[in-house]
Amino acid sequence: YPTDGDSEHIGEKKKKKVATATGSWTVSETLQSPIETDMVRCLQEKEENLIDKSPLELVRMFYSDEVNHYLVTETKRYANQRNNHNFDVNESEMSQFAGIHLLSGYHVLPRQRLYWSADEDVCTPIVSNAMSRNKFESIKQYLHLADNEAIQKGDKAGKVRPFYDKINHNLKHLSI
16 A cells, blocks of 8 residues: 555556565556545445345345335336236335346356246245246336336436446445
């Protein structure tokens, strides 16, 4: 980390020679700016608060109830816009839907429908007990991250920006 005397050399590479039993080699390191140093200190302080959290608590810090409610609202709105007025999803089902997607990130099967299969080699009871395959597929069909009528013309990220902004807001509060 730079000291006050190093501030004029921020961003420059500093080389130091390291001697080992088998010879010596040169290590280059880039000095960090004071802003980066403050962020590292802040994250180290936050780490103490985060270390006792369970994985579920950590996920809930950025995938909050507000984010979940937003997804439910936009998904229902999109189903209505697609003339499916019978579609319904609640916060609990949306959380289960998100959980199934998280699980499928590390318990990978060749096809999505296999998570509901009764075959011994692919049986995933945690998924089939949480939600029916048809409910999962209907939520997936209508899942929406933004209100189509509120998207700014010419905004290439308009379909994901509101969701991204909510998650980003939560992550900023988590780390800074």
